[in-house]
Amino acid sequence: MKTWSTENLIILLIIVMVTLPTAPEISYGIPSQLCSNCHTMHASYFEGPTHKVTTPRSFLLKIDCIGCHSGSSGPTSFPYNAPIVYHTSNPGGTGPGKTLAGGDFYWVAQSGGDRKGHNVAGIANNDITLGLTPPGWDPTATSGFIYGQVANGANPWNKQLTCAGTYGCHGNHNFQDPLVALKGAHHNNAKVNNSATKADSTTVSTYTVAGSYRFLANIYGLEAVDWEWNATNATHNEYYGVNGNANYNNKNTISYLCAECHGYFHSNIGSGSPWLRHPTDIALPSDTNKDYTNYRSYNLAAPVARPTVPSNSSSTVTPGQDIVICLSCHRAHGSENDYILRWDYKNWPSNGQTIGCSVCHISKY
Numbered sequence: 192m193k194t195w196s197t198e199n200l201i202i203l204l205i206i207v208m209v210t211l212p213t214a215p216e217i218s219y220g221i222p223s224q225l226c227s228n229c230h231t232m233h234a235s236y237f238e239g240p241t242h243k244v245t246t247p248r249s250f251l252l253k254i255d256c257i258g259c260h261s262g263s264s265g266p267t268s269f270p271y272n273a274p275i276v277y278h279t280s281n282p283g284g285t286g287p288g289k290t291l292a293g294g295d296f297y298w299v300a301q302s303g304g305d306r307k308g309h310n311v312a313g314i315a316n317n318d319i320t321l322g323l324t325p326p327g328w329d330p331t332a333t334s335g336f337i338y339g340q341v342a343n344g345a346n347p348w349n350k351q352l353t354c355a356g357t358y359g360c361h362g363n364h365n366f367q368d369p370l371v372a373l374k375g376a377h378h379n380n381a382k383v384n385n386s387a388t389k390a391d392s393t394t395v396s397t398y399t400v401a402g403s404y405r406f407l408a409n410i411y412g413l414e415a416v417d418w419e420w421n422a423t424n425a426t427h428n429e430y431y432g433v434n435g436n437a438n439y440n441n442k443n444t445i446s447y448l449c450a451e452c453h454g455y456f457h458s459n460i461g462s463g464s465p466w467l468r469h470p471t472d473i474a475l476p477s478d479t480n481k482d483y484t485n486y487r488s489y490n491l492a493a494p495v496a497r498p499t500v501p502s503n504s505s506s507t508v509t510p511g512q513d514i515v516i517c518l519s520c521h522r523a524h525g526s527e528n529d530y531i532l533r534w535d536y537k538n539w540p541s542n543g544q545t546i547g548c549s550v551c552h553i554s555k556y
């Protein structure tokens with residue numbers, strides 16, 4: 192049998208490539224969907240055989256943040272393909288295969304669940320014990336900052352938390368309507384963000400929200416494409432931290448996001464042992480006589496941030512370099528544990544679990 196020469200094979204390949212219709216670019220999220228999945232021109236439309244009339248809302252949307260971002264199971268909602276942050280049935284715990292990285296609002300929505308999540312309007316009522324003002328609220332924490340809640344009405348706090356905007360975490364804090372705070376973000380999602388995708392802190396540009404880590408205006412990070420649904424110790428989000436950031440000089444760290452509302456917990460921490468509040472935005476000490484020197488393999492139970500956002504996630508932890516963050520202990524949205532903790536600290540160590548404290552403070556347990 193006659194064998195094909197390499198030249199012939201290459202020519203054949205070129206012919207095939209030129210004549211085949213271009214395969215559609217694989218894309219996740221919004222660009223691959225029908226406009227009519229999410230928008231309605233007159234707040235009146237047909238879905239299946241049913242005629243629906245909704246309350247008109249910004250950008251002609253059929254539904255709000257919570258509507259798109261909730262679902263009964265799995266990582267994304269139907270028909271919107273939005274990452275689910277509020278499961279309507281019990282996820283059975285937080286972490287890979289159960290919830291996305293931020294945890295879940297499921298628990299805070301249950302009666303008596305106040306301590307288990309951020310009480311976001313539309314999901315849960317006000318937190319009976321904590322009220323409206325964020326614990327540790329420090330109006331000077333974000334002063335002079337374009338995305339500051341203070342400048343735009345949140346001092347004193349007199350409204351319940353929302354997903355985004357002045358009284359929320361995502362988007363541009365200059366706008367109270369959560370959807371307006373995200374304007375342009377969904378259709379321009381930068382997907383993989385790192386410190387090179389600099390969000391602009393001096394001009395209010397809608398697209399900086401799209402370029403920020405998870406639409407958190409001005410925050411840096413590397414986004415796991417599956418929002419950590421299948422996270423491992425090697426494949427996960429990468430957070431950004433700065434060693435010694437208690438003076439808020441750097442406004443791009445993930446812990447600064449929390450400081451925008453919980454200011455004192457980030458700043459009034461002391462400057463060395465004995466610490467006054469649990470330190471965040473400090474590097475794990477590298478002294479070989481300290482516990483942390485043995486935290487070398489990234490553990491999803493107690494994530495650390497990096498001083499430079501890497502372009503790939505890694506399973507390595509480097510004491511002297513990697514940084515303690517609010518999210519080392521907490522989830523952002525909600526969890527099955529009190530204080531939105533990643534683990535059951537209240538009953539530890541008697542519950543016998545290996546929890547995050549012991550990932551860093553190895554010799555204490």
Ligand code: HEC
Pocket residue numbers: 220221224225226227228229230250252271272370373374375376377378
């Ligand atoms: C999966 C849901 C979804 C689909 C599908 C979708 N959109 Fe949107 N769109 C949104 C959301 C959410 C917003 C408002 C928040 C934001 O801008 O991030 C929005 C905002 C907009 C805006 C105003 C903000 C901007 O980016 O300019 C326009 C215009 C728009 N969409 C047009 C379209 C068109 C045209 C299509 C179809 C090609 C479409 N959308 C498909 C969810 C969707």
Ligand code: HEC
Pocket residue numbers: 219220221229252253254255256257259260271272273274354355361369370371373377380382404405406414
């Ligand atoms: C009409 C449906 C719809 C609405 C309304 C909507 N979203 Fe989304 N959202 C989506 C979809 C779909 C994605 C996934 C987009 C992608 O993968 O690019 C998404 C992604 C996100 C992400 C993740 C972005 C990232 O970088 O991975 C955040 C954060 C978010 N939305 C927040 C919000 C907030 C806050 C609101 C309300 C102000 C909102 N969304 C309203 C459909 C919606």
Ligand code: HEC
Pocket residue numbers: 305306307308309310311318321322323324325326352357358359360448449450451452453517518521522523529530531532
């Ligand atoms: C937009 C303001 C805002 C931001 C940003 C914010 N929080 Fe909160 N947080 C609040 C408010 C308000 C409360 C009190 C009411 C409640 O529990 O929802 C609260 C409560 C909490 C609680 C106590 C929950 C309970 O009921 O015991 C924890 C823990 C917490 N936040 C952690 C964080 C972390 C970690 C971050 C950063 C990822 C963060 N917060 C970012 C506003 C905010």
Ligand code: HEC
Pocket residue numbers: 326327446449450453456457469470471515516517518519520521530532536
């Ligand atoms: C070392 C783990 C750890 C870190 C890091 C951490 N927290 Fe906490 N946080 C806890 C624990 C544990 C509690 C429960 C109360 C307690 O034991 O003091 C708590 C409670 C809270 C509360 C509820 C306070 C109240 O009055 O009910 C808030 C709000 C909070 N943390 C926010 C933050 C923020 C913001 C950061 C980052 C600046 C942060 N935490 C960093 C472990 C941590």
Ligand code: HEC
Pocket residue numbers: 463464465466467469470474475476481483493494495514515516519520536547548549550551552
């Ligand atoms: C991501 C790593 C990490 C996690 C998780 C963590 N810590 Fe820490 N913790 C540190 C670092 C780093 C310091 C500061 C150490 C130093 O300067 O020597 C510290 C300091 C402390 C201190 C003050 C020590 C002093 O000398 O003043 C206490 C107490 C403490 N942690 C308790 C806890 C508890 C309880 C938990 C769990 C709720 C916890 N930590 C979780 C890293 C961590």
